[in-house]
Amino acid sequence: MTRPPKDIEKQEPAGEPPAERAPMTIPRVAEMKRNGEPIVMVTAYDFPSAQVAEESGVDLVLVGDSAAMVVLGHDSTPPVGMDEMVMLTAAVRRGLETPLLIGDLPFGSYEQSNEQAIQNAQRFVKAAGCDAVKLERGGSSVERARAIVNAGIPVMGHVGLTPQTATALGGFKAQGRTAEAAAKLAEEALALQSVGCFAIVFEAIPAAVTETLMERLEVPVIGIGAGPAADGQVLVFHDLLGIYGGRVPRFVRRYAEVREQMVKGVSAYTDDVRHRRFPAEEHTYSIDPEELEEFKRYLEDESLVGTDTPWDW
Numbered sequence: 001m002t003r004p005p006k007d008i009e010k011q012e013p014a015g016e017p018p019a020e021r022a023p024m025t026i027p028r029v030a031e032m033k034r035n036g037e038p039i040v041m042v043t044a045y046d047f048p049s050a051q052v053a054e055e056s057g058v059d060l061v062l063v064g065d066s067a068a069m070v071v072l073g074h075d076s077t078p079p080v081g082m083d084e085m086v087m088l089t090a091a092v093r094r095g096l097e098t099p100l101l102i103g104d105l106p107f108g109s110y111e112q113s114n115e116q117a118i119q120n121a122q123r124f125v126k127a128a129g130c131d132a133v134k135l136e137r138g139g140s141s142v143e144r145a146r147a148i149v150n151a152g153i154p155v156m157g158h159v160g161l162t163p164q165t166a167t168a169l170g171g172f173k174a175q176g177r178t179a180e181a182a183a184k185l186a187e188e189a190l191a192l193q194s195v196g197c198f199a200i201v202f203e204a205i206p207a208a209v210t211e212t213l214m215e216r217l218e219v220p221v222i223g224i225g226a227g228p229a230a231d232g233q234v235l236v237f238h239d240l241l242g243i244y245g246g247r248v249p250r251f252v253r254r255y256a257e258v259r260e261q262m263v264k265g266v267s268a269y270t271d272d273v274r275h276r277r278f279p280a281e282e283h284t285y286s287i288d289p290e291e292l293e294e295f296k297r298y299l300e301d302e303s304l305v306g307t308d309t310p311w312d313w
């Protein structure tokens with residue numbers, strides 16, 4: 001897949017040479033599993049979050065349909081559509097160079113037919129520069145995954161808690177907590193592997209179930225609330241940085257409290273404007289005093305008056 005030229009100025013720490021990183025590839029992801037190297041995945045939804053992911057050295061970036069909740073303010077993921085996902089993903093593409101970029105097929109964009117699934121996967125590749133796509137569930141999604149893989153686009157599967165069908169699962173709850181449920185989950189994961197998925201997300205699954213399944217899976221497992229045995233981990237950008245004010249799932253570790261900092265910053269700005277402390281001298285542009293005098297004379301000579309506004313304030 002094409003990667004746009006990078007024209008973003010990066011600031012390297014003084015004295016340290018820039019670290020060279022080769023762009024991530026599907027074979028390299030498989031190699032990481034074979035070598036037992038932990039795979040790091042994070043979500044991103046726009047140009048600045050992509051830049052952060054790039055500079056933080058993550059391996060995989062998912063433009064998750066979690067955007068519906070953490071970016072667009074819905075209380076579930078199904079409302080987000082392909083147009084919104086493509087727009088967000090194209091912005092992420094512009095901020096990324098090294099990690100593999102994965103577009104998350106939203107609810108309603110792949111279930112209907114293999115043709116629909118291939119068409120939307122191709123849209124992610126052509127319009128947003130994705131390297132791969134992700135879809136949720138086993139069942140009919142296995143056929144869709146097979147069709148997309150056969151069309152030449154790498155696919156990541158997703159089992160366990162699948163937010164697009166959370167209502168059918170009884171809500172945002174851990175899955176695979178009985179022998180029967182764990183067996184169903186195993187069947188789904190193995191089916192996704194058999195049709196050529198290059199990796200599978202395990203979400204909200206007992207750690208012991210993941211551990212038990214690991215020896216049966218040849219493709220990398222990326223866990224989110226699935227314990228430490230997974231080959232890699234993924235977290236939602238807004239959850240890990242404390243940007244999102246909504247419910248924090250049990251499996252999230254907060255690495256920063258960015259929202260707190262943002263509220264602090266905007267409150268300080270509000271206070272400064274209200275008390276006329278901003279803008280200060282250094283935030284203003286100057287004009288040659290002679291030019292200013294001439295401008296004032298012009299205003300007097302022309303005796304300019306304001307135009308009538310159409311509004312009655």
Ligand code: KIV
Binds near residue numbers: 104158236
């Ligand atoms: O939409 C999303 O962000 C996801 C990840 C949590 C895996 O599916």
